[in-house]
Every structure is written in structure tokens, then in C-alpha cells.
Amino acid sequence: MIFRAANPVSHRLARMAFYLACLAAPVVAIAGPLHRYLGLDRDIALDVFRYGFYLATGAIALGLATVVPTRPGERRRGFLAALLALGIGIAAAWAPLSWLMHAYRAPALNDITTDTEDPPKLVVTAKMRQGATNDPAYPGPSAAELQHAIYPDLTPIKLRIAPAEAFKRVDQVAMEMGWDVVARAPSEGRIEAVATSPWFGFQDDISIRIRKDGPDGSRIDIRSKSRTGKSDLGVNAERIRTFATRLLQQGS
Missing domain, CATH: 3.30.310.80 (Kinase associated domain 1, KA1)
Structure with missing residues (x-):
């Protein structure tokens, strides 16, 4: 099979997606301990949690843009990095997303x-x-x-x-x-x-x-x-x- 030339833009996007995912995961993970052990204000800790989710969704979007070819026969550079970005990004986004779904369904009772x-x-x-x-x-x-x-x-x-x-x-x-x-x-x-x-x-x-x-x-x-x-x-x-x-x- 003859491949077209690799797109350097896709390589850069894949790397960016991977870096974003690697940043999102610790941001999501550290939000809880910052509040529990270091006394960070609850609302600020939840903001950190939410921003980690935004980073994760950005990594997922960029990863998808890199993994899916835009032209038939195009060879995508950074394919592995994009796959890793998708995996890490989905894992990082899951906890905030599940919280959001719970919050949407739960009544205003405490x-x-x-x-x-x-x-x-x-x-x-x-x-x-x-x-x-x-x-x-x-x-x-x-x-x-x-x-x-x-x-x-x-x-x-x-x-x-x-x-x-x-x-x-x-x-x-x-x-x-x-x-x-x-x-x-x-x-x-x-x-x-x-x-x-x-x-x-x-x-x-x-x-x-x-x-x-x-x-x-x-x-x-x-x-x-x-x-x-x-x-x-x-x-x-x-x-x-x-x-x-x-x-x-x-x-x-």
C-alpha cells in the first residue's frame, strides 16, 4: 500500500493531546487531597476538579482529531501518542463527568x-x-x-x-x-x-x-x-x- 506523506500538523496535535492528558490526570486527582489535607477552600478545590475535566476533554478532542484520518491513505504521525491521550483523557474525565451526572439527577437535599x-x-x-x-x-x-x-x-x-x-x-x-x-x-x-x-x-x-x-x-x-x-x-x-x-x- 502506498501512503501519502505524513502530516506534521497531526504529529504536533498528537503531542499536544498527550501533554494535555498528562496534565489533566494529576489536576483531577489532586483536587480532593488539596481540600482534605491542605485545607484548600471547597469551592476552589471543585474549580480545580472542573478545570481538570476541561483539560481532559480538550485532550480527548485533539486525540480524536489526530487518530481519525482526514484523507484516504494518509499516514498519521503520532498515532500512539494520540491513543495514549485518548486513554488518559477518558480516565481523567470519568470522575468529574460522573459527579456532574449525579449532580444533575440528585435533588437539592442535604x-x-x-x-x-x-x-x-x-x-x-x-x-x-x-x-x-x-x-x-x-x-x-x-x-x-x-x-x-x-x-x-x-x-x-x-x-x-x-x-x-x-x-x-x-x-x-x-x-x-x-x-x-x-x-x-x-x-x-x-x-x-x-x-x-x-x-x-x-x-x-x-x-x-x-x-x-x-x-x-x-x-x-x-x-x-x-x-x-x-x-x-x-x-x-x-x-x-x-x-x-x-x-x-x-x-x-
């Missing part, structure tokens, strides 16, 4: 509870919310109505055991889930904890209430509230579901 009429109170954790942009108080009826529409499955957990035994099980499940238990008040039937996301280090406060239910049972209500952000991207609801599943499995 405070989820199994009892919207009388949510478990944040007592100790309320004092730990320095710098939090969300008020520790429950948002009210509008949030409750939206939660019931979006998460109708989040209801109180019922166990056929005494509150004292239920308290022990709740405490055990909370520790198994990796939460930082900051308060145990058996006489009040209250456990409080803090959950920290692994990448950005975002913190959510959790309050669990154990009450007597009938002659021999217990009712457990849980509340999970984000310290920052108008939307929790569904994290609090999923946390409550996982907690309820594990708690019920302990008694099976």
Missing part, C-alpha cells in the same frame, strides 16, 4: 432522615460544624415533602429487641461502616458520628436515636446531614439505606 416530623437532633456534632455552610437545624416541611417524593423507602427501622440491645447493635454497625463515633448517650438513646468521604474529605454529621417500640421492640431513626453543599448527590440517603440493611442483617 439533610435526610427516617423521621421528618421529629428528626434526631445534632447535639455534639452541631458543635463540630465550624465553617459549615449548612445550618444544623432541619430544613423543614419543604425538605420533608421532597424527601418523601424522592426517597419513599427511608422509614424508621424496627427491631424486636430491647432498646439497650438495639443501642449496642447500632453502635457496632456505625463503627463497621467506618464512621467516627463522637457521642454515645445510652440514657438518651442517642449515638452521633461523623462520616468523611475518602477523596475530598467532605464531612456529614449523623445522629441516631433509639426508642422503645411496643412491649419488647425498638425503633431506630437516623439522620445524616452534609456540612456543605445544597445537594448531597444522594450520599446521605444511600448511607441510611446501607446502615438499615446492615442493622437488620445483624438480627437475621
Whole structure:
């Protein structure tokens, strides 16, 4: 087969795509640790995250422009660099893109509870919310109505055991889930904890209430509230579901 002369422009584009992808990957990866470990402002860290995504999409676009021939029989210089740019760029763009998709679908809720009429109170954790942009108080009826529409499955957990035994099980499940238990008040039937996301280090406060239910049972209500952000991207609801599943499995 006779190839036409290689296009030097395509070679330069391939190299540019590769460099952009190699820049985008660490920018996306470092955004979380900058906030969690170095205290970079949350919004600035998210901006870094977003700009990493822009760099990744630019690398993908340039990589595609280089890989796809513009003329029949044209030999593309830098083909390998363009393929690497596509691979690295797609990998770097995936995390921000998935966040964006979650944010688009998630409701504007950051405070989820199994009892919207009388949510478990944040007592100790309320004092730990320095710098939090969300008020520790429950948002009210509008949030409750939206939660019931979006998460109708989040209801109180019922166990056929005494509150004292239920308290022990709740405490055990909370520790198994990796939460930082900051308060145990058996006489009040209250456990409080803090959950920290692994990448950005975002913190959510959790309050669990154990009450007597009938002659021999217990009712457990849980509340999970984000310290920052108008939307929790569904994290609090999923946390409550996982907690309820594990708690019920302990008694099976």
C-alpha cells in the first residue's frame, strides 16, 4: 500500500493531546487531597476538579482529531501518542463527568432522615460544624415533602429487641461502616458520628436515636446531614439505606 506523506500538523496535535492528558490526570486527582489535607477552600478545590475535566476533554478532542484520518491513505504521525491521550483523557474525565451526572439527577437535599416530623437532633456534632455552610437545624416541611417524593423507602427501622440491645447493635454497625463515633448517650438513646468521604474529605454529621417500640421492640431513626453543599448527590440517603440493611442483617 502506498501512503501519502505524513502530516506534521497531526504529529504536533498528537503531542499536544498527550501533554494535555498528562496534565489533566494529576489536576483531577489532586483536587480532593488539596481540600482534605491542605485545607484548600471547597469551592476552589471543585474549580480545580472542573478545570481538570476541561483539560481532559480538550485532550480527548485533539486525540480524536489526530487518530481519525482526514484523507484516504494518509499516514498519521503520532498515532500512539494520540491513543495514549485518548486513554488518559477518558480516565481523567470519568470522575468529574460522573459527579456532574449525579449532580444533575440528585435533588437539592442535604439533610435526610427516617423521621421528618421529629428528626434526631445534632447535639455534639452541631458543635463540630465550624465553617459549615449548612445550618444544623432541619430544613423543614419543604425538605420533608421532597424527601418523601424522592426517597419513599427511608422509614424508621424496627427491631424486636430491647432498646439497650438495639443501642449496642447500632453502635457496632456505625463503627463497621467506618464512621467516627463522637457521642454515645445510652440514657438518651442517642449515638452521633461523623462520616468523611475518602477523596475530598467532605464531612456529614449523623445522629441516631433509639426508642422503645411496643412491649419488647425498638425503633431506630437516623439522620445524616452534609456540612456543605445544597445537594448531597444522594450520599446521605444511600448511607441510611446501607446502615438499615446492615442493622437488620445483624438480627437475621
